[in-house]
Amino acid sequence: MAISVPLHQPTYSFFSNPQEQWKWCAKPSYSFSNNSQNNIRPIKASVETPPFPLFQNPKLEETPADGLEPADPDFYKIGYVRSMRAYGVEFKEGPDGFGVFASKDIEPRRRARCGGSVLTVQLVMQIPLELMLTIRQKLPWMFFPDIVPLGHPIFDIINSTDPETDWDLRLACLLLYAFDQDDNFWQLYGDFLPNADECTSLLLATEEDLMELQDPNLASTMREQQKRAREFWEKNWHSGVPLKIKRLAHDPERFIWAVSIAQSRCINMQVRIGALVQDANMLIPYADMLNHSFQPNCFFHWRFKDRMLEVMVNAGQHVRRGEEMTVNYMHGQMNDMLMQRYGFSSPVFSGDARIHLDSFLSVFNISGLPEEYYHNSKISSDEESFIDGAVIAAARTLPTWSDGDVPLVPSIERKAVKELQEECRQMLAEFPTTSKQDQKMLGIDCTGNYSSIRLPRHWTFIKIGYCFNHDDLEFAGSETVLLHS
Numbered sequence: 001m002a003i004s005v006p007l008h009q010p011t012y013s014f015f016s017n018p019q020e021q022w023k024w025c026a027k028p029s030y031s032f033s034n035n036s037q038n039n040i041r042p043i044k045a046s047v048e049t050p051p052f053p054l055f056q057n058p059k060l061e062e063t064p065a066d067g068l069e070p071a072d073p074d075f076y077k078i079g080y081v082r083s084m085r086a087y088g089v090e091f092k093e094g095p096d097g098f099g100v101f102a103s104k105d106i107e108p109r110r111r112a113r114c115g116g117s118v119l120t121v122q123l124v125m126q127i128p129l130e131l132m133l134t135i136r137q138k139l140p141w142m143f144f145p146d147i148v149p150l151g152h153p154i155f156d157i158i159n160s161t162d163p164e165t166d167w168d169l170r171l172a173c174l175l176l177y178a179f180d181q182d183d184n185f186w187q188l189y190g191d192f193l194p195n196a197d198e199c200t201s202l203l204l205a206t207e208e209d210l211m212e213l214q215d216p217n218l219a220s221t222m223r224e225q226q227k228r229a230r231e232f233w234e235k236n237w238h239s240g241v242p243l244k245i246k247r248l249a250h251d252p253e254r255f256i257w258a259v260s261i262a263q264s265r266c267i268n269m270q271v272r273i274g275a276l277v278q279d280a281n282m283l284i285p286y287a288d289m290l291n292h293s294f295q296p297n298c299f300f301h302w303r304f305k306d307r308m309l310e311v312m313v314n315a316g317q318h319v320r321r322g323e324e325m326t327v328n329y330m331h332g333q334m335n336d337m338l339m340q341r342y343g344f345s346s347p348v349f350s351g352d353a354r355i356h357l358d359s360f361l362s363v364f365n366i367s368g369l370p371e372e373y374y375h376n377s378k379i380s381s382d383e384e385s386f387i388d389g390a391v392i393a394a395a396r397t398l399p400t401w402s403d404g405d406v407p408l409v410p411s412i413e414r415k416a417v418k419e420l421q422e423e424c425r426q427m428l429a430e431f432p433t434t435s436k437q438d439q440k441m442l443g444i445d446c447t448g449n450y451s452s453i454r455l456p457r458h459w460t461f462i463k464i465g466y467c468f469n470h471d472d473l474e475f476a477g478s479e480t481v482l483l484h485s
């Protein structure tokens with residue numbers, strides 16, 4: 001049987017791996033109200049308030065000019081009192097849930113070096129190891145902080161997990177355990193995590209939600225993941241377990257929620273223990289509030305001497321006051337992975353791309369186009385699965401651009417659709433046929449009607465973002481075009 005070794009401070013250090021992919025998740029919006037759904041206790045207002053010279057939380061405005069809701073002062077307080085530091089950033093609730101925003105302009109800085117000067121990165125946050133929940137990815141399990149007493153039955157549950165695949169189940173167990181510990185930081189921080197209704201993770205999706213995705217593969221992957229988490233709970237939270245286990249997750253929903261938090265907020269880093277380098281899964285408060293961008297302005301750095309995670313602004317980067325600070329969750333990965341893991345996809349689409357036929361049709365909601373229009377070799381010599389002139393002609397000639405087809409709310413969907421339309425419009429404009437040629441090619445009658453083309457009434461952001469970037473709907477061409485924003 002696997003042994004559990006609590007991790008002791010003096011032997012433990014990390015360093016960050018620049019190649020590492022950051023993995024986590026967020027919700028579209030949520031408030032800072034008590035999280036009764038998840039039984040997370042309300043924040044205690046009794047935390048002492050020392051002076052905070054480094055991290056002054058911004059004054060709450062009655063009506064914020066940017067329309068974003070500032071974080072509750074307690075959110076800052078619980079971190080300050082335990083040495084979390086932040087400089088020139090504030091936390092606000094925006095369209096992608098909680099996010100981190102610049103509270104002042106950040107200008108690139110230079111440092112003199114060898115007769116010249118170099119651009120330096122700038123520090124915006126420091127989160128000490130003591131605030132994080134970490135567990136090693138491989139046996140023997142090591143935790144930090146060392147909150148689980150040896151012999152506690154949660155060890156047996158963690159030991160029953162598969163070292164190769166179950167990192168999220170282990171982290172979920174640790175998180176639930178931390179929530180149960182009086183005066184544990186996570187008990188307080190948990191109040192600011194998205195509850196089951198707010199979290200965008202598809203692990204929490206209903207069957208109806210999964211059908212809405214219109215992606216049978218993704219839906220079936222998520223069903224399997226839901227089943228896996230549920231079966232784990234059933235196996236380990238059966239009626240005979242001691243109360244100290246039972247109370248961590250009274251129902252499977254609570255456990256699945258914890259797994260979704262682990263999946264969508266975990267950061268993987270390499271851990272150095274003496275001469276040994278191991279991977280660890282970490283929940284890092286405050287840093288986990290950074291949203292994703294494929295053109296991020298920040299990155300993570302492990303300062304192993306002081307055992308803290310630092311959030312740095314990219315060298316040479318200007319960040320204007322009010323601008324969002326972001327990191328890249330998944331280097332080189334695609335929208336389908338973002339959807340699977342974090343429950344969102346990037347709305348951004350690169351206009352240089354040639355698009356797979358199915359993606360194209362689905363974005364334009366064109367269906368029923370006669371087969372012969374798809375592959376018109378007179379216009380395009382590309383492989384048959386990619387759009388050719390006839391399809392482009394159809395899209396260009398069809399009235400799919402009207403505002404009536406664009407969802408009004410939420411505004412992010414509308415913005416995404418507009419951006420996508422604009423990109424497509426530019427691409428279509430470059431196609432070398434005239435409108436007349438298009439019409440001829442499509443055999444349009446004198447009234448301009450297409451008998452065989454049907455236009456559904458509306459699209460959704462998920463369909464668009466997702467269709468464009470799904471694994472099996474690759475873009476043609478050599479560029480990595482899928483998700484560059």
Ligand SMILES: C[S@@+](CC[C@H](N)C(=O)[O-])C[C@H]1O[C@@H](n2cnc3c(N)ncnc32)[C@H](O)[C@@H]1O
Nearest residue numbers: 024025026027096097098200289291292342344
């Ligand atoms: C690590 S959390 C980031 C903090 C999160 N916004 C929150 O409210 O707690 C990751 C989650 O944030 C949201 N998110 C992050 N980046 C996003 C983006 N670029 N677009 C949409 N949602 C995003 C998704 O819901 C994702 O699951």
